[in-house]
Amino acid sequence: MRILIMAIALAFAMIQPVSAAVYQQGVIYVIYEENVIKDNADLNSNDVPDYVEDMATQVNAAREVFKDVFKFPDPLESERFKGVTSIEIDLLDREELGNSGKAFSNVRKKSKHDPNERAIYIKLANTVDSHKKPTPTHEYFHLVQYGATYFRNGWFLEGMATWAEDSVSEIKKYPNDLAIPLKLRSKTYENQIFEKKYSTAKTLWFPIAISKKDKAKIPASLIKKYKYVDGTPVFHDDVIYGANVMRDIIHKMKDKEEVAAANFGGFENWRKKGQRDEQNNEIIMDCVREVYYSR
Ligand SMILES: [Zn+2]
Structure with missing residues (x-):
């Protein structure tokens, strides 16, 4: 056959x-x-x-x-x-x-x-x-x-990829949330985050970046370097919020993969389904909190 x-x-x-x-x-x-x-x-x-x-x-x-x-x-x-x-x-x-x-x-x-x-x-x-x-x-x-990282929970994958769009886009009003330090300790808030995907850019990722004042600039040399064929700049502005925080969270997640995989009997058995399992949620959120409170 x-x-x-x-x-x-x-x-x-x-x-x-x-x-x-x-x-x-x-x-x-x-x-x-x-x-x-x-x-x-x-x-x-x-x-x-x-x-x-x-x-x-x-x-x-x-x-x-x-x-x-x-x-x-x-x-x-x-x-x-x-x-x-x-x-x-x-x-x-x-x-x-x-x-x-x-x-x-x-x-x-x-x-x-x-x-x-x-x-x-x-x-x-x-x-x-x-x-x-x-x-x-x-x-x-x-x-x-x-x-x-092998973690694949949607609130991380889609939310943070939506955050990443800021690198080339112009965001006129960044989503802020003054209550974020308290919310990071709230079960109700966590559970709302865990159910969502793309929208966590607005409800979690940008608010923590702004709360941490992680405002950075895209170097002028890059703005000049990257143009479309018709001469339009690729970067719509030079501001990116949260790049340092997000990078640190991603690194932290790598360190915690072993803990997550252990719930499934180790790395050999931590397949796609396990990589997006809800058991990972608290582990990823711990990474967010550790970075948030240490910066
Ligand atoms: Zn996506």
């Missing part, structure tokens, strides 16, 4: 012309079928749609901010993604993808741009306008999280 399926797959692959284009910018590779690109503007006449270049540019900009300026762990240097040398972005039709972006925690042992190279990857929809949306940064940040 397996041979039959492989034979059909092979025959199908031979009939279907392989038309995927590859665009490289540093360690980032964008893989796309030419017909998914809706805007073919090519201001710099390099035969690559600016739309494609801009997507890679945003990811590289976010990558430099997190990796080089704020010293977040680099997914390409992580233990988990050993031997991985690149990040692939599959640029797909919105209908096919089903949403605007997804990040994956498995490794492509044979990357799409080179079967001899290993890659980690994200998928982005052809409706994402990098000039207006921080989706490439959000999905890239998931790779940072995956490389740094």
Whole structure:
């Protein structure tokens, strides 16, 4: 049966012309079928749609901010993604993808741009306008999280990735909460946080960053360096709130993985389901509190 399926797959692959284009910018590779690109503007006449270049540019900009300026762990240097040398972005039709972006925690042992190279990857929809949306940064940040820790609880993964969008976005009014020091000790508050995903950026991550006065600047050299093909700056302003706090929390989480895994019989048995189990919630929240009260 397996041979039959492989034979059909092979025959199908031979009939279907392989038309995927590859665009490289540093360690980032964008893989796309030419017909998914809706805007073919090519201001710099390099035969690559600016739309494609801009997507890679945003990811590289976010990558430099997190990796080089704020010293977040680099997914390409992580233990988990050993031997991985690149990040692939599959640029797909919105209908096919089903949403605007997804990040994956498995490794492509044979990357799409080179079967001899290993890659980690994200998928982005052809409706994402990098000039207006921080989706490439959000999905890239998931790779940072995956490389740094195995914890997968949604209030951490989605909430903090939503926080990370601040790096390239302009936030006019940061969500504040003066009661945060008290709330961090409240069971009711905790339980509300644990049930949520994206919205914890507003109810937890930004409020702790602001409470800790962790306001930082994106260096002027980076603002100048990262521009879209039409000259628009990638960074919408130079303020980022919470980068030091979030980095410290992520490091703390790495240290506590053993405690969490022990609930499931050790690392060998701490699989995806266990990595997002509610038993992890208190352990992650302890990391938040430890960083919060020690800074
Ligand atoms: Zn996400």
